[in-house]
Amino acid sequence: MISVSNVSMRYGAKVLFDEVSTGFSPGKRYGLTGPNGAGKSTFMKLLTGELDPQKGNVVRPKKLGVLSQDQFAFDAFNVIDTVIMGNKRLWAALEERNHLYDKAEMTDEDGMRLGELEGVVGEEDGYSAESDAAILLQGLDIADELHTRKMGELQGGQKVRVLLAQALFGNPPALLLDEPTNHLDLDSIHWLQEFLNRYQGILIVISHDRHFLNSVCTHIADIDYQTIITYTGSYDDMVIAKTQIRSQIESQNAQREKKISQLNEFIARFAAGTRSSQVQSRKKEVERLQVNDLARSNIARPFIKFEQKRPSGKYLLEVEGLTKSYEDDVTAVEPFTAGVMRGDKIGIIGRNGAGKTTLLNALLANSPTVPLSELRDTSGYTGDFVTGGKVVWGHEASVGYFAQDHKASIQKGMTVFEWLFQYDPASSNEEIRGLLGQMLFQKDDALKSTNVLSGGEAARLLFCKLMLQKPNVLIFDEPTNHLDLESINALNIALQKYQGTVLLVTHDHDLIDEVATRIWHVENHEVEDFKGTYEEYQAQVVA
Numbered sequence: 001m002i003s004v005s006n007v008s009m010r011y012g013a014k015v016l017f018d019e020v021s022t023g024f025s026p027g028k029r030y031g032l033t034g035p036n037g038a039g040k041s042t043f044m045k046l047l048t049g050e051l052d053p054q055k056g057n058v059v060r061p062k063k064l065g066v067l068s069q070d071q072f073a074f075d076a077f078n079v080i081d082t083v084i085m086g087n088k089r090l091w092a093a094l095e096e097r098n099h100l101y102d103k104a105e106m107t108d109e110d111g112m113r114l115g116e117l118e119g120v121v122g123e124e125d126g127y128s129a130e131s132d133a134a135i136l137l138q139g140l141d142i143a144d145e146l147h148t149r150k151m152g153e154l155q156g157g158q159k160v161r162v163l164l165a166q167a168l169f170g171n172p173p174a175l176l177l178d179e180p181t182n183h184l185d186l187d188s189i190h191w192l193q194e195f196l197n198r199y200q201g202i203l204i205v206i207s208h209d210r211h212f213l214n215s216v217c218t219h220i221a222d223i224d225y226q227t228i229i230t231y232t233g234s235y236d237d238m239v240i241a242k243t244q245i246r247s248q249i250e251s252q253n254a255q256r257e258k259k260i261s262q263l264n265e266f267i268a269r270f271a272a273g274t275r276s277s278q279v280q281s282r283k284k285e286v287e288r289l290q291v292n293d294l295a296r297s298n299i300a301r302p303f304i305k306f307e308q309k310r311p312s313g314k315y316l317l318e319v320e321g322l323t324k325s326y327e328d329d330v331t332a333v334e335p336f337t338a339g340v341m342r343g344d345k346i347g348i349i350g351r352n353g354a355g356k357t358t359l360l361n362a363l364l365a366n367s368p369t370v371p372l373s374e375l376r377d378t379s380g381y382t383g384d385f386v387t388g389g390k391v392v393w394g395h396e397a398s399v400g401y402f403a404q405d406h407k408a409s410i411q412k413g414m415t416v417f418e419w420l421f422q423y424d425p426a427s428s429n430e431e432i433r434g435l436l437g438q439m440l441f442q443k444d445d446a447l448k449s450t451n452v453l454s455g456g457e458a459a460r461l462l463f464c465k466l467m468l469q470k471p472n473v474l475i476f477d478e479p480t481n482h483l484d485l486e487s488i489n490a491l492n493i494a495l496q497k498y499q500g501t502v503l504l505v506t507h508d509h510d511l512i513d514e515v516a517t518r519i520w521h522v523e524n525h526e527v528e529d530f531k532g533t534y535e536e537y538q539a540q541v542v543a
Contacts, residue, residue: 001025002047002174002202004228007056009042015226016042020056022221022228026173029196029203031213031235034223035300036456036484040206043223044178047204061202063089065172067180071159075152079142079162082151083133087170090124093117124170136165139191140184141351157183157352168195174202181209182481185352186507208485210235211509235485260286301486303438304463304494308472313395316340316473316501317363321389324355324362332358335389336527338520342394342472345495345502347516347534354522356505357404357477361385363503367399369471374401374409400471404478404505407458410450416461417446424468435464455482463491472500480508509534 002024009016016039024030034040045051046058048066065086068074074082085091097117100110121127134147140161151159160183167177175196181189193215196203204221207213213220213235220231220238231238263282270279317340324333332355340346348356361375365385375385393399403409411419421432436446439460453461459482466474474495480488488508495502495515506512512519512534519530519537530537 001059002061002204003059004046005056005059007046007053007058009039009046009054017223017228018226020228022230024174024202024204024221026202027200029199029216029218030205030230031217031220032204032206032223033213033220033235033238033485035486038223040223041178043228044176044204044206048176061173063087063170063172063174065167065170065175065177067167067177068163069178071156071163072152074163075150078148078150079137079154080130080133080147082162083136083165083169084129086166086168086172087124087129089120090126090129090170093120093124094126094129097121133165133169136168137162139195140165141188155353160184161188164192172201175199175204177203177205177207179206179208181207181212181507183352184507185354186349186509186512187351189507189509208480208483208488209508209510210485210488211513300440302440302460302463302490304467304490306467306474306494306498306500307470308500309398309470310396310472311499312342312397312472312501314342316342316344316394316397318392318394319363319389320392322362322386322391323388324358324385325387331525333362334526337389338527338529340501340503342501343499345515345517346504346520347512347518348503348505348520348522349507349512349534350522355525356522358385359520359522359527360475360477360503360505363391364399364401364475366391366393367401368393368397369399370401370475374403397473398469398471399473399475400466400469402459402462402466402474402476402479404481406462406479407453407455410453410458410461412449412451414450415447416441416450416453419450420461420464420468423465427468432468435467438467439464456484456487459483460487473503474498474500475503477505478507479504480506480511 004023005021007020008018010018032040032043042051046053047060048064049058049060074085077085084094097114100106100114100117103110106114125132134144137147138144142158142161142165146154146158151162154162164177164180164184167175167180180192184192189209189212193212196205196216203216205213205216217234218232220233220235221228222231222238222242229242231241233241263286267279267282267286319336319338319340322333322336323331325331336359348359350356362385364370364375365372372385416436417432420436421427433446441448441457441460441464448457450461459479479491483491488511492511492514495504495511502515504512504515516534518532519528519534521528521530521537530540532540
């Protein structure tokens with residue numbers, strides 16, 4: 001059991017939560033939700049003990065599985081050891097045991113201590129630790145040959161998966177995971193869902209992936225209104241219940257306001273007359289019926305609407321024998337041929353490192369509206385993006401591009417308003433500020449420097465740019481990485497309603513499932529073109 005009693009946290013005038021008391025029970029899986037800035041990560045740090053509450057206390061098990069957010073903390077250790085470190089008691093015993101064995105001569109006390117340490121190793125399943133760690137790593141797509149490598153040699157996405165294995169290692173009675181699906185591909189996310197659904201302890205997870213929360217969680221602990229309310233069921237169940245509760249309170253308040261208005265009208269009409277006793281009774285009733293003030297929600301929902309200045313031609317894109325390889329004869333894309341029609345919405349899926357961004361770069365290399373300077377792969381390569389074959393864009397094609405490294409495409413040293421205004425100088429100040437307001441840049445936020453934008457703010461600013469430009473083709477490379485659930489849901493709805501053509505790389509299950517009408521699966525440098533939805537594609541794979 002993890003229990004929180006009368007906990008309060010505030011930063012200056014901002015109250016995150018006030019006098020919160022709640023509990024988390026074994027066998028239940030909790031999603032910790034709330035908009036960006038509501039205090040999810042702060043609350044998670046209170047649960048892990050990384051932060052102390054300003055008021056109140058937290059009771060937790062001695063052994064916790066916690067997802068480390070510092071990707072560089074274990075660079076000097078090999079992968080297997082990093083995973084085993086997730087069981088701190090076992091790792092400390094192994095370290096001390098190895099130190100004693102390294103001694104040239106051991107005393108009787110050393111021998112006694114070795115016996116105690118071997119007992120700890122046995123209790124913590126230390127004799128199967130390496131094989132148990134390897135199984136976790138294999139499930140998270142960390143190849144066997146990487147298990148003995150130093151963490152510093154791994155790519156960022158690989159490090160995240162190793163740190164996830166570290167949190168899961170040793171069957172801790174409670175797992176606390178902050179954004180575990182970040183940088184994971186769909187296959188790894190599905191594996192993690194299955195693993196967590198079998199987990200018998202307390203699970204508390206922060207995620208901006210709606211499908212993941214719906215698939216894993218039995219309860220939702222929602223941070224809003226400066227408190228935490230726990231709902232039974234999935235994320236979607238919570239949204240329905242929360243909406244119904246608020247609507248019910250608003251309806252009750254409306255009825256009370258109507259009744260109060262009628263009573264006040266009677267009081268004003270007869271206050272100076274002979275019906276003073278009736279007036280007094282109605283005044284008391286007005287006091288009794290005073291409307292409860294509704295606490296203000298922290299949730300802010302952006303409004304995204306993608307439009308086209310003009311539609312493209314019917315045949316949008318022709319790809320014939322497209323190949324990409326690097327100077328050292330490493331193949332990135334095998335010959336690929338496809339035709340894209342106006343209105344196609346293509347979901348591009350595949351393991352991390354499979355070549356999805358490389359494929360997009362090859363398609364965009366001669367696009368009519370995206371400069372080469374905006375193209376780069378994950379290693380920073382900006383050379384020739386096409387080795388062979390041809391890519392031909394159709395009549396009137398106008399492409400809007402959201403890069404995976406999207407912050408790099410926003411010029412520094414400008415205000416948010418100045419950066420957006422340059423893409424349509426004919427726009428009025430009201431139009432620019434209106435777009436910024438839709439994407440939650442309020443008032444003075446328009447004067448904010450582009451140097452200090454968070455990942456989520458940068459993403460929302462790029463959506464403003466795409467809404468301003470109104471292209472007829474939208475290409476997104478992992479747009480949800482820094483978005484909260486409200487922004488992801490707004491993007492999902494906007495792409496479903498968009499009348500143009502979409503190419504979308506994402507690891508968000510619901511986004512690919514609800515938007516894509518066609519799937520390109522990138523694997524082993526080859527691109528499989530499936531003309532159907534993601535659900536239909538999955539059914540074919542299972543069959």
